[in-house]
Amino acid sequence: MVTMKQVAQAAGVSQPAVSVALSGRRQSAYISAATRRRILAVARKMGYQPNALARAMVTGQTKVIGFLGSTLSNEYTARMLEGAVRVAQAGGYLMKLLHTDSGASEQNALHIAIQQRLAGVISVHADEAFLAKAHAELARHSIPLAILDHTTLNLGSRRAPGIRVLSDDEAGVGAAVRHLAALGHTRIAFLTAVGPMTAWSTREQGYRSAMDRLGLPPQWVYLRGPATNPAECRRLKAQIFRTSNRPTALVCVADHVAMVILRLAREAGRQVPKDLSVVGFADLEMAQYTDPPLTTVAQPFDRMGETVTQRLLAAIERKSKAAGGTQPILLPTRLVVRGSTGPANAADGTRPSGGHSRTKVKCLTLATRKKKRSTG
Amino acid sequence: MVTMKQVAQAAGVSQPAVSVALSGRRQSAYISAATRRRILAVARKMGYQPNALARAMVTGQTKVIGFLGSTLSNEYTARMLEGAVRVAQAGGYLMKLLHTDSGASEQNALHIAIQQRLAGVISVHADEAFLAKAHAELARHSIPLAILDHTTLNLGSRRAPGIRVLSDDEAGVGAAVRHLAALGHTRIAFLTAVGPMTAWSTREQGYRSAMDRLGLPPQWVYLRGPATNPAECRRLKAQIFRTSNRPTALVCVADHVAMVILRLAREAGRQVPKDLSVVGFADLEMAQYTDPPLTTVAQPFDRMGETVTQRLLAAIERKSKAAGGTQPILLPTRLVVRGSTGPANAADGTRPSGGHSRTKVKCLTLATRKKKRSTG
């Protein structure tokens, strides 16, 4: 590992001269153009590589940000991570992964972030309790915190700690509901999975208000437990396909849930979208490959990762205004219309017929209107 | 940022005493139990957090490994990454991402690895030319290199640089072919996409040798260009569904390709697996959700990431034997039988009938025999 000192000796100059020449900064010590060239030549020949650690120690700047999450392999997180890494590297920063599932607890990850003197931390899919603690602990070491993909619930009541970036799920679900209403559907149900998914309550909120606005009666379907449970599947099929006021369209809280519905429909001998229109949420890659391809609300995962990193880098640079209760940033979603939604007329109230007509729907995308509304 | 010095002053001891007390190492300077307790108490009260950078600089050990890849968001890479991070953190190492698409070229990423004094580097999906260069450059700074998910081609001829971990694709395809043969298929074709995917030639190799062994004539179908090209789709449909010696089963080089086939089959009015059995490769999440669910060869992405990291950590610890042409490690694949494969009798030679019988195949998994053979 060749050091500046060695380069200096070989070039016959002082060590700080090498430092100035290599880092290209013009302040204080000036160096003649000839000397600089000579130093650079020697350094290149010796294969000198600066030691980022030593530099970080003396400058106090790490140029490294942490990505704190419990899972990385799901498509949501992976896409956000990729966007984040892209922006970070473009800004000269490196990304360090802090995995909170592998031995290291969330608490532990915070300590690592501090010990590594990270310049900033991005937290994904964390609960409010942890976020509050993380914000407090990191703030003591003046490490800015940015939060990705979390609920907007209660954001009106208390100032959110740190930088927050999320997709505008409420508007997204609204667009889905309006799309279905425009196709003539009136019995539009919302399908959600029960559990502690606070991140989904905004979607439910969006459904409720969109239905209200259209003057349609809301209707809920709940998925309880794993979708592999046969009893649960029977119950769902009965509710969706065999009740008198069964829905003609289903807005699902997530693509995965929509996949389950497509399967149940096949098992029940119903056709999508002829007998039932289905909308998902997320626009995972698999949404393109289902039969029929899934109409869904696309979340801008890449852009979310990019945006949160941009904001974080900004907060790092202007160290002064250290993440003090900024407004959450809502990124617009996009309704991607594929083959799983269609007109309501055939489905409403009639028994499914065995015909073979499939409505060929071109894949068109409608940008959801980006409107700012504070949800009390 | 509270330092050891400050803790030492507050506790009324020397600074190295604090160092010894906190790091818990017993060598050289001993400290009385009372003193140690006092120091620890003071440190905790002051909220002391060790500076990993300073430690790394003096010890020369970073405890950080780099993950070098061009994309992170695809399911393959994300799952491997997750496995790698898990093992790394369990071993007290952190993972730094070196994204080679975002501004930084591959060459640049190498320099970053060196400048950051990384303890080791994992490279994913890189070509041989780069790997050779990377190995050479990193070796000059005694940074071990590990390679993930790459072709096994030519491994016999020249020693592979660094640690290599990959899935046993040859055996995997073999298992798929035997599975189809056991179902009575004799016209089993291999579907591959043309292009510079050297990683796939091992799969083709596996197909060829498995067919040879069974005494069946191999048959190829090529996907040229994007699957959205209508002309190409027509050509494929003709070859797969309308030629006289059309295949009754298709082994696809990847799940994504299999998805395309499922779509083409639907468009052509053919039923899978009644008229055509289809096998994929990878076992992506979406394979569970297609109609019918896709029979496919599962690659152990998580384990690949784990294994490569274990090997890399081992190489780091015993710094001496620095990655000198070790044998590549082949991890066994697993055939996952779902609904897209079925008996051959109905399909062979007859026109597709419009019946509604769907063979219900339980999801059973067969471990492929792990056998070591050097492919000349």
Added chain:
DNA sequence: CTGTTAGCGCCTTCAG
């Protein structure tokens, strides 16, 4: 058992 000294590689500040 404890305190003192030295140095990791680099940047900054001061004398020449």
Added chain:
DNA sequence: CTGAAGGCGCTAACAG
């Protein structure tokens, strides 16, 4: 324009 000193926070070798 250049050289010589000092220190970032920590560990590792010495003396007491």
